[in-house]
Amino acid sequence: MKNEYMKMDLDLAVWEANPPRFHPETEAPLSRQAYEYAARNRAHWAREIRRAWRQETEVDNHFDPPTSNGQMLRLLTPISGELPRLSARFEHISLLELTGDYSPLNVNAFVQQFPRLRQLIIRKVALQEFPGAVASM
Numbered sequence: 001m002k003n004e005y006m007k008m009d010l011d012l013a014v015w016e017a018n019p020p021r022f023h024p025e026t027e028a029p030l031s032r033q034a035y036e037y038a039a040r041n042r043a044h045w046a047r048e049i050r051r052a053w054r055q056e057t058e059v060d061n062h063f064d065p066p067t068s069n070g071q072m073l074r075l076l077t078p079i080s081g082e083l084p085r086l087s088a089r090f091e092h093i094s095l096l097e098l099t100g101d102y103s104p105l106n107v108n109a110f111v112q113q114f115p116r117l118r119q120l121i122i123r124k125v126a127l128q129e130f131p132g133a134v135a136s137m
Contacts, residue, residue, distance in 0.1 A: 005053060008088040012046040020081035024103040041077040046084070048075055053088055060095045062118060070094025070116060078124065083110040094118040100125035108133045 019038035022029055030038065051057050052073040060072045073093050078101040093114050098107060104126040111120065112133040120134060 004088050008053060008086060009050065011087055012049060012084055015082075015084040016042045016046040024080050038080065041079050044077045045075050045079055048073065049084065049086070052090060052093060055092055057093075060118065062094070070118070073097070073114075075099060079105070083107060085109065086113045088113065090114045091116050095121075097121040097123070098125065099123045102126060104128050107131050 016039075019035060019042050020030065021035060023034075048057070052071060055071055057074075058072045060070050062069060070092050072095040073090070074095075074097040076097065076099050078099050080101045080103045083105060090113055094116055096111070096114050096117055096119070098105075098110075098121070100123070102124050107122060107125065107127070108131040111117075111131055114120075115137065117137055
């Protein structure tokens with residue numbers, strides 16, 4: 001478990017340190033302010049993903065008895081560019097909510113790491129195709 005967390009933490013640190021420098025659709029360079037927002041938003045996502053792995057997020061109180069409930073991971077800060085590549089699996093997450101900035105995001109590989117989702121909410125994301133991982137859940 002410790003090795004899994006350390007690997008995930010390193011992967012997230014690398015992702016967090018490399019926010020996009022160009023707009024995902026227009027390919028125009030981001031302004032300094034937009035780049036700082038992108039870096040801040042990635043830091044927020046990375047922090048919430050780490051909290052979710054440690055099971056520090058809110059409980060998804062959907063089922064009775066409560067022992068059947070999982071945790072929630074709500075990533076509500078708009079994100080653009082590539083999503084983090086997660087090596088860890090989040091089998092304890094039953095509700096996942098992602099928010100983009102209306103640009104295309106490839107959510108398939110990210111969502112695959114959450115095999116026990118009861119609810120998936122994807123907001124403000126231009127999906128170029130339906131995520132295949134959703135169909136296999």
